Amino acid sequence: MSIAPEQSTRAWPLAGEPPYEGSRIPARVPTILDVPPALRDTDDILQVNFGPNHPSTHGVLRLIVDLDGEQVVGLSAVIGYLHTGFEKNMEQKTWWKAITYPARVDYVSYQNNELVFVLAIEKLLELEVPEKATWTRMLLCELNRIHSHLVYLGTSALELGAISMFWYCFRERETILDLYEMVCGARMHTRYFQAGGLAEDIPAGFFPECRKFVEWMPHALRDYLALLDRNQIWLERTKGVGLLSAEDAIALGQSGPVLRASGVDWDLRRDSPYLAYDQVDFRVPVYTGGDVYDRYRVRMDEMAESTKIVHQCLDKLERMEGQPWIADDRKVVLPPREELQTSMESLIHHFKIVTEGYRVPEGEVYVAIESPRGESGVYVVSDGGPKPWRVHFRAPSFAALEATATCTHDALIADLIAIVGSLDAVMGDTDR
Amino acid sequence: MSWEGIPGFVEFEEGHGETTVVVEREHIRDACSYARDELGFNFLADLVATDYLGWEAHAVSGYIGTAAGRDLNRPMTQGFQAVPQPKPKRFSVSYHLLALQHGAPRVRLKCWLDDGETVQSVVSVWPTADWHEREQFDLMGIRFTDHPNLTRILLEDDWDGHPLRKDYPIGGEPVRFSEAE
Numbered sequence: 132m133s134i135a136p137e138q139s140t141r142a143w144p145l146a147g148e149p150p151y152e153g154s155r156i157p158a159r160v161p162t163i164l165d166v167p168p169a170l171r172d173t174d175d176i177l178q179v180n181f182g183p184n185h186p187s188t189h190g191v192l193r194l195i196v197d198l199d200g201e202q203v204v205g206l207s208a209v210i211g212y213l214h215t216g217f218e219k220n221m222e223q224k225t226w227w228k229a230i231t232y233p234a235r236v237d238y239v240s241y242q243n244n245e246l247v248f249v250l251a252i253e254k255l256l257e258l259e260v261p262e263k264a265t266w267t268r269m270l271l272c273e274l275n276r277i278h279s280h281l282v283y284l285g286t287s288a289l290e291l292g293a294i295s296m297f298w299y300c301f302r303e304r305e306t307i308l309d310l311y312e313m314v315c316g317a318r319m320h321t322r323y324f325q326a327g328g329l330a331e332d333i334p335a336g337f338f339p340e341c342r343k344f345v346e347w348m349p350h351a352l353r354d355y356l357a358l359l360d361r362n363q364i365w366l367e368r369t370k371g372v373g374l375l376s377a378e379d380a381i382a383l384g385q386s387g388p389v390l391r392a393s394g395v396d397w398d399l400r401r402d403s404p405y406l407a408y409d410q411v412d413f414r415v416p417v418y419t420g421g422d423v424y425d426r427y428r429v430r431m432d433e434m435a436e437s438t439k440i441v442h443q444c445l446d447k448l449e450r451m452e453g454q455p456w457i458a459d460d461r462k463v464v465l466p467p468r469e470e471l472q473t474s475m476e477s478l479i480h481h482f483k484i485v486t487e488g489y490r491v492p493e494g495e496v497y498v499a500i501e502s503p504r505g506e507s508g509v510y511v512v513s514d515g516g517p518k519p520w521r522v523h524f525r526a527p528s529f530a531a532l533e534a535t536a537t538c539t540h541d542a543l544i545a546d547l548i549a550i551v552g553s554l555d556a557v558m559g560d561t562d563r
Numbered sequence: 564m565s566w567e568g569i570p571g572f573v574e575f576e577e578g579h580g581e582t583t584v585v586v587e588r589e590h591i592r593d594a595c596s597y598a599r600d601e602l603g604f605n606f607l608a609d610l611v612a613t614d615y616l617g618w619e620a621h622a623v624s625g626y627i628g629t630a631a632g633r634d635l636n637r638p639m640t641q642g643f644q645a646v647p648q649p650k651p652k653r654f655s656v657s658y659h660l661l662a663l664q665h666g667a668p669r670v671r672l673k674c675w676l677d678d679g680e681t682v683q684s685v686v687s688v689w690p691t692a693d694w695h696e697r698e699q700f701d702l703m704g705i706r707f708t709d710h711p712n713l714t715r716i717l718l719e720d721d722w723d724g725h726p727l728r729k730d731y732p733i734g735g736e737p738v739r740f741s742e743a744e
Contacts, residue, residue: 160712161690211717218702219726223733254579381663384607384691395663403667493647496579497659497671499608510611510657514618514647521727525609525659533694562717 149394150374150421155540156382164536166197166205175199181547183212189286189551190558192532196544203542208535213562221522225488226252226326229519233509234320236524237560239282242275242311243502244560245324248522250405251498251511252326255491256463262407263454264328269406270341270444271314271323273437277348278307279503280430287427287552288359291368296358303351306344313337326489327464328457338449341441348438352431359427369424373538373550376421383537384530387505388433389554392426394419399501411443423553430555433503463489488517497525504528504555524563528556568601569594569672581671588656588674592683595658595672599688604660604670607685610695611657612703615650616729651675656682656705676705684710702727 157164170176177198183191191212197205217236221229233248234241246268253260285300308318313334315321323330359365375385380393390397398415400408416432418425457464465484466477483489493515499508508525531554538550566575566582571590576583586594598604652675662668676682684707685692696707697716704725707713715722724731 156690161686161693163712211715211719214717216726219733257579381606382690384689397663399667402665494578495583495657496581497609497657497669499661499669506608506661508609508659510609510659512613520615520618521611521613523609523611523613525611529694529698530691533691 148419149376149378150419151376154379154382155374155376155537156379157536161383162208162533162536164203164206164539170199170204176204178205179544183209189556192551192556192558192561194535194547194551196547198544201543201545203539203544203547206536206539206547208532210529210532210558210561213558215559215563217563218522218524221519223518225517226491226519227484227488227517229522230325231320231322233524234322235559236563237502237504237507237526237528237557238319239557240275240279240503240507240560241320242271242323243500243507244524245322246272246406247498247500247502247507247509248511249324249326250500251496251509252491254496254498255494255511255513256326256489258327258458258460258463260328260458261455263448263451263456264458265407266444266447266451267329267333267456268324269408269411270441270448271311271321272406273440273444274307274310274341276437276503277434277441278304280434281307283430283503283552283555284355284427287549287555288365290548290552291365293359293362293365296355299351299354299358303344303348306347310337310341310344313340325457325464327460328455330457332456333448338445342445345438345441345445349435352435352438355431366424368545368549369422369427369553370420371422371424372542372546373423373426373553374421374540375534375538379537380421380534383534385505385534386527386530387501387503388426388429389531389534390505391415391417392429393421399499399506403499405500411440413437413440423549426553426555490515490517491519499525502527504531504557504560524560526560526563528554528558528560529563531556532561566670569597581669583657583671583673585673585675588676588680588682591656591658591672591674592685592688595660595685595688598660598670598672602670603662603664604668606661606663607658607689607691607695608661608669609657609659610685610692610699611659612699612705612727613655613657614653614703614727614729615655616653618647619649652677652680654678654703654705656699658685678704681706681708683708684713686710701725704728 179196181196182193193209195207196203217232221232233244237244281300281304285297288296312318315323375393377394380390396417401415413436416429418428461480466480470477491513493513495512497510499506505527507527510523512521514520566584570593571587573585654676656674658672660670684696696710699705700713701715701717
């Protein structure tokens with residue numbers, strides 16, 4: 132491996148004024164905003180416990196907020212209320228069964244999480260994936276990105292009072308979930324990706340329905356823009372709120388739309404292509420404001436770009452009728468169902484994979500993809516046995532919430548809702 | 564790329580297209596500053612600890628939980644399996660670094676430590692390490708020196724033990740008339 136910093140073709144951050152000078156990361160603990168010494172121990176400070184059971188915290192996030200009037204002067208985020216021990220659980224399951232878990236870690240971008248774990252297994256196994264599986268994975272992951280951003284948009288707007296947005300966004304979300312239902316029978320948590328490819332071929336009726344959806348999606352996006360983009364309340368609640376500069380965003384490990392809204396031109400789909408992202412045409416939206424409004428604009432643009440990618444995937448997949456959708460490695464991949472009736476070897480392979488699981492060669496890998504929330508990574512260690520020795524998720528929501536203290540600089544209590552919403556943290560992902 | 568210049572450099576290895584640089588645990592903060600300032604790895608993607616207790620045991624291929632804990636050395640299935648390569652110490656702490664530049668180069672810095680040993684905190688290099696280190700302290704019991712706020716993060720403050728360690732009992736119900744009784 133060789134890197135040469137002077138050959139960098141991209142300069143970050145983008146030209147343009149940074150939202151603020153210097154760093155706003157709190158000095159003592161980077162994730163805790165301390166009450167200024169002058170205000171400490173005065174009667175003016177009111178400590179409010181915001182969450183964990185609060186409809187505006189997107190789940191069970193707890194914020195301990197120190198208020199001076201309406202001004203937020205101290206803040207610390209408390210997480211862990213949804214810790215379910217996924218990483219420990221996965222160590223007890225065979226690789227084959229462990230694929231079920233990642234989708235439940237981040238239950239809003241389930242398909243992307245499933246992908247990253249399957250990619251890690253395939254990297255350890257050095258398994259080739261058929262082209263049709265790659266393109267189908269890309270299609271479903273982009274649909275999932277639209278789904279995730281719709282959930283963000285609907286709930287964030289709802290919290291700021293734009294109730295109708297929620298219904299519009301969930302209308303399209305419902306269509307996406309119906310498409311998933313066509314593919315695998317479940318609306319979420321599909322477990323459709325297997326090591327080596329897909330669990331089943333994509334049904335023939337899927338393509339016309341999916342095409343109907345992506346042709347409708349630009350109209351839906353225009354609807355959202357009409358509802359929000361000239362909505363004075365939305366603009367005033369989001370513009371200039373929750374500022375985060377490019378330097379601070381990188382130091383705090385921010386990724387995905389939050390990083391791009393701070394002016395850093397970075398997207399793993401383009402800069403470190405996986406699947407077939409180097410063969411599709413899409414643009415990476417970047418804004419320099421670093422505020423809640425720009426995070427919203429990045430996600431709106433990304434939905435349009437994802438729609439374009441889905442179009443290209445459909446064009447490609449419609450010409451792949453009858454091609455294999457899973458690798459033909461009988462030590463890892465289940466044999467075709469019909470062979471079990473006639474072939475002794477297939478029956479043995481099927482039995483071995485289902486009961487004992489396949490063995491993954493000894494080694495460790497870190498695989499990262501661009502999930503709707505940013506860099507979603509998985510670190511996997513194998514001892515050569517049928518169960519993972521160690522699985523660890525690099526959760527983008529976990530990193531995103533580290534920025535709450537920096538973003539709430541000079542914020543009002545009402546802004547806090549907008550800021551937490553714009554970081555788009557899923558608590559299942561944060562707590563794992 | 565010259566990895567030898569990293570402070571505390573021990574060795575580097577390539578595998579599955581990834582580079583791992585092993586660094587002495589006493590120099591991990593200097594190594595991280597060096598990687599950030601001199602080599603351009605400006606983004607800490609992930610920080611993760613792994614427990615290798617029982618790694619070298621014969622035919623480790625899984626574990627069976629009992630009421631008392633779990634038996635590390637009983638293989639899950641019959642059959643011969645290669646014993647994995649030995650590890651220098653019980654715990655590893657890996658730092659997954661990324662350079663936000665053309666080609667998206669990545670490197671994994673890694674240090675080894677035994678139970679009771681500490682490792683330097685890198686919060687002063689990357690503020691994002693704050694929660695990552697707290698998580699590894701909470702679940703794996705790795706102590707990071709000079710961390711400004713090393714408390715439990717995912718579990719309750721009065722939790723007993725560190726669940727991701729391999730010797731942490733996984734619970735389960737006792738089965739009657741089994742070996743355990």
